Amino acid sequence: MAKDAPPRWDRRMQQRLARGEAAALGELYDRFAALVHSQAHRMLDDEDAADQVTREVFGYVWENPDAYDPKHGSMRSWVARLTHRRSVQRIRSTHGEADGPDADARAEELEHRVLKATAAARADYIVASMPAPLRAALELAYVQRRDYRQAAADLGVTGDEARRRLRLGLQLLATANTRPPAGSAPPGYGPTP
Numbered sequence: 001m002a003k004d005a006p007p008r009w010d011r012r013m014q015q016r017l018a019r020g021e022a023a024a025l026g027e028l029y030d031r032f033a034a035l036v037h038s039q040a041h042r043m044l045d046d047e048d049a050a051d052q053v054t055r056e057v058f059g060y061v062w063e064n065p066d067a068y069d070p071k072h073g074s075m076r077s078w079v080a081r082l083t084h085r086r087s088v089q090r091i092r093s094t095h096g097e098a099d100g101p102d103a104d105a106r107a108e109e110l111e112h113r114v115l116k117a118t119a120a121a122r123a124d125y126i127v128a129s130m131p132a133p134l135r136a137a138l139e140l141a142y143v144q145r146r147d148y149r150q151a152a153a154d155l156g157v158t159g160d161e162a163r164r165r166l167r168l169g170l171q172l173l174a175t176a177n178t179r180p181p182a183g184s185a186p187p188g189y190g191p192t193p
Helices: 007-018 022-044 047-063 075-095 103-129 132-143 148-155 159-177
Strands: none
Touching (some): 007 022, 047 075, 075 103, 132 159, 148 159
């Protein structure tokens, strides 16, 4: 997965998109399509819906390149936020409006699903963007079921260093389940499409 691009690249990409350069859209797609599709798929758990969200996000970027503001953060974070918004819209539209006798329960269930999907997508994004040494330590411990001593041996580091990497990785993952205060938009995501 691509790392955040330098701000100069972001500004230049926005200018190229604003001029209508199809090659710029292709370059942007090559750089961020995997991020968009995997985030949408994680939130929606549906391949076709993830494909549709991917098309919608890049269509929006193509039609509205001026909606991105480099002063608010990277293009990567803007594209990720667009993906999140489109995915949440799809979840809400798929489950419809909550009417009838158990409307409150259905609305609460829908909100729970949106929050769960958001946390899962945020966790995926955190893991994909964390430094490789932390990601490797977490993979050894939680995927391959190694204890910290075995992980240290596999990584070629001390036991203390392995514990430090695991602790930092888990601290980063713990932030995936936190919710921003109501009414506050996270910085770097630009205007709502």
